[in-house]
Amino acid sequence: xxxxxxxxxxxxxxxxxxxxxxxxxxxxxxxxxxxxxxxxxxxxxxxxxxxxxxxxxxxxxxxxxxxxxxxxxxxxxxxxxxxxxxxxxxxxxxxxxxxxxxxxxxxxxxxxxxxxxxxxxxxxxxxxxxxxxxxxxxxxxxxxxxxxxxxxxxxxxxxxxxxxxxxxxxxxxxxxxxxxxxxxxxxxxxxxxxxxxxxxxxxxxxxxxxxxxxxxxxxxxxxxxxxx
Numbered sequence: 001x002x003x004x005x006x007x008x009x010x011x012x013x014x015x016x017x018x019x020x021x022x023x024x025x026x027x028x029x030x031x032x033x034x035x036x037x038x039x040x041x042x043x044x045x046x047x048x049x050x051x052x053x054x055x056x057x058x059x060x061x062x063x064x065x066x067x068x069x070x071x072x073x074x075x076x077x078x079x080x081x082x083x084x085x086x087x088x089x090x091x092x093x094x095x096x097x098x099x100x101x102x103x104x105x106x107x108x109x110x111x112x113x114x115x116x117x118x119x120x121x122x123x124x125x126x127x128x129x130x131x132x133x134x135x136x137x138x139x140x141x142x143x144x145x146x147x148x149x150x151x152x153x154x155x156x157x158x159x160x161x162x163x164x165x166x167x168x169x170x171x172x173x174x175x176x177x178x179x180x181x182x183x184x185x186x187x188x189x190x191x192x193x194x195x196x197x198x199x200x201x202x203x204x205x206x207x208x209x210x211x212x213x214x215x216x217x218x219x220x221x222x223x224x225x226x227x228x
Contacts, residue, residue: 107161111169114162115182118149119211120204123166123177125154130188131176137195138178144204145214148178180207 114121122138124131138148153159153175167173170184178185185191185203194200204215 105158105161107158107165110158111162111165114149114151115179118146119181119208120144120146120148121179122148122150123162123175123179124150124152125175126152127154128175133188134176134178134191137191137200141195141218142200143214143216143218144212146211180204181209181211183207 120138122131122135124135135150138144139150151162153163156162163173163175166177166184169182170177170179172184172187174187176187176191178187178191180203185194185207191200194203201215201217205212208215
């Protein structure tokens with residue numbers, strides 16, 4: 001029978017062999033795991049590269065489609081040849097800027113400018129019979145120097161605004177409205193009454209003052225042609 005020493009040595013050899021085998025297999029397993037991990041990472045990186053490339057291709061295709069649609073779509077046409085169209089647009093823009101820079105309309109300034117034209121102003125409307133009556137008396141029946149100035153409000157750009165301002169300043173909005181030195185003496189019936197009563201000349205002189213150079217009834221032998 002083998003001695004205990006040999007058995008013990010054999011037992012130690014078996015244990016050492018077993019440990020060596022286990023150690024080797026563990027290293028082999030670890031190496032395989034590392035290799036698997038590296039292959040997996042590599043594939044993931046390659047897949048990521050493919051996705052990025054695909055995304056870039058999709059974006060490029062989208063841009064190409066948009067350019068094609070723009071090329072087929074309607075284009076804004078500018079009239080004119082060469083740079084004439086650009087010049088036309090520049091002129092239009094300059095005119096618009098000029099209009100924007102213009103001061104707002106001031107009816108008070110407008111009325112003051114009208115009152116400076118003559119001592120007597122007849123605010124009228126071309127179709128109004130009462131206006132026709134007042135104009136016939138002041139312009140045809142009487143000779144007044146300077147001649148009365150007529151403003152046809154229905155033909156004036158700002159006729160409505162002027163009428164509103166006359167209501168504010170004279171208390172009268174209807175036509176005709178006859179002003180002497182900015183003071184209203186009434187309408188057609190009022191002027192006719194002054195004429196009939198023989199007070200028109202005196203009224204004009206008293207209110208008109210030094211601005212009225214002459215006022216007199218015209219000679220019946222040479223009447224001024226009547227107004228229509």
